[in-house]
Amino acid sequence: MRMFVVAILLTAPALAQIAPAPLTAACGPKNVSFKVSLNESQHDLATPDPGKALVYFIHDAGTNWTVRYPTVKVAVDGTWVGANHGNSYFSASVDPGEHHLCVALQSSAAWGLELAHFTAAADTVYYYRTRLFYAGGLSMLELAPIDTDQVKYLVALFPMATASPKK
Numbered sequence: 001m002r003m004f005v006v007a008i009l010l011t012a013p014a015l016a017q018i019a020p021a022p023l024t025a026a027c028g029p030k031n032v033s034f035k036v037s038l039n040e041s042q043h044d045l046a047t048p049d050p051g052k053a054l055v056y057f058i059h060d061a062g063t064n065w066t067v068r069y070p071t072v073k074v075a076v077d078g079t080w081v082g083a084n085h086g087n088s089y090f091s092a093s094v095d096p097g098e099h100h101l102c103v104a105l106q107s108s109a110a111w112g113l114e115l116a117h118f119t120a121a122a123d124t125v126y127y128y129r130t131r132l133f134y135a136g137g138l139s140m141l142e143l144a145p146i147d148t149d150q151v152k153y154l155v156a157l158f159p160m161a162t163a164s165p166k167k
Contacts, residue, residue, distance in 0.1 A: 024100075024102065024115060025078050025100070026075060026076075026077065026078060026100035026101060026102040026115055026117075027075045027078065027080075027102035027104060027113070028073075028075040028078060028079050028080035028102070029080075032073070032080050032165060033071075033073075033106055033165070033166040034071060034073055034080070034082070034083035034106065034163040034164065034165060034166060035163070035164050035165075035166050036071055036083050036084065036085040036088070036161050036162070036163050037161070037162045037163075037164070038085065038086075038088055038159035038160070038161055038162075039159050039160045039161075039162065040159045042159065042160035043155055043156050043158075043160070044155075045125070045151070045152070045155055046091060047125070048093065048122075048123055048124065048125060049093055050122075050123065051096070051122050051123070052093045052094065052095060052096075052122065052123075053093070053094050053095070053096060053120035053121060053122060053123070053124050053125070053126065054091050054092070054093055054094075054124075054125045054126070055076070055091060055092050055093075055094055055099075055120070055125075055126045055127075055128065056089060056090070056091045056125065056126070056127045056128065056151065056155075057074045057082065057084060057089065057090055057091070057092070057103075057128050057130065058084070058088075058089040058127065058128070058129045058130070058146065058151065058154050058155070058158065059072050059084035059085075059086070059087065059088055059089070059129070059130045059131070059161075060087060060129055060130070060131050060154060060158075061086045061087045061131075061132070062131065062132075064086075064087070069085065069086050070105045070106060070107035070112075070132065071083050071084070071085045071105070071106040071107065072084045072085075072103055072104070072105060072106070072112075072130050072132070072141070073103070073104055073105075073106050073163070074090075074092075074101070074102070074103050074130075075101070075102040075103075075104075076092060076094060076099055076100070076101060076102075077099055077100055078100075078102075080165075082161065082162075082163040083106065083161065083163035084130065084161045084163075085161060087154075087157065087158040087159070088158050088159050088160065088161035089154065089155055089158050089159075089160060089161060090160060090161045090162070090163070094120050095120070096120050096121055096122045097119065097120060098117060098118075098119045098120075099117065099118060099119075099120055100115070100116075100117045101115065101116045101117065101118070101128065101143065102114070102115055103130050103141060103143045104141075105132070105139070105141060112132065112139055112140065112141030113141065114130070114141050114142060114143035115143075116128070116143050116144075118145075126145070127145065127146045127147075127148065127151045128143055128144065128145055128146060129142075129143075129144055129145075129146040129150075129154075130142065130143050
């Protein structure tokens with residue numbers, strides 16, 4: 001027992017010095033932040049450009065009260081392609097083939113990161129929903145595929161997001 005305590009005491013400082021894991025290759029650079037504008041009049045689903053696939057990212061905040069709500073930024077294959085704020089959506093065009101997704105909370109006050117991958121086919125549309133859950137003082141970000149009927153309902157309610165990088 002005494003040896004166990006000594007081992008813990010000797011290794012604890014080394015463990016404390018381990019740096020947090022860097023963002024994965026699916027995510028974009030950590031220092032990129034977005035300003036999000038919402039277009040309340042845009043509620044249409046687009047079709048992909050010929051030979052391309054289209055991916056929709058819908059953030060469902062679960063509330064209409066989004067003051068001080070964190071922005072959720074989205075990367076495809078290591079490049080940030082946009083962001084949502086509150087209840088909103090946007091789409092990104094991708095080439096056919098395998099793609100890796102990363103969604104992260106932009107705010108330094110909140111932490112969250114989710115990863116997924118999918119294989120895109122030409123002339124096909126894919127839909128993903130992000131949600132943020134709070135429980136016991138912790139936040140958990142979720143990224144999951146979503147049914148097209150639910151997409152139609154949410155896009156009819158939510159504004160379209162346009163994200164521009166902050167200077």
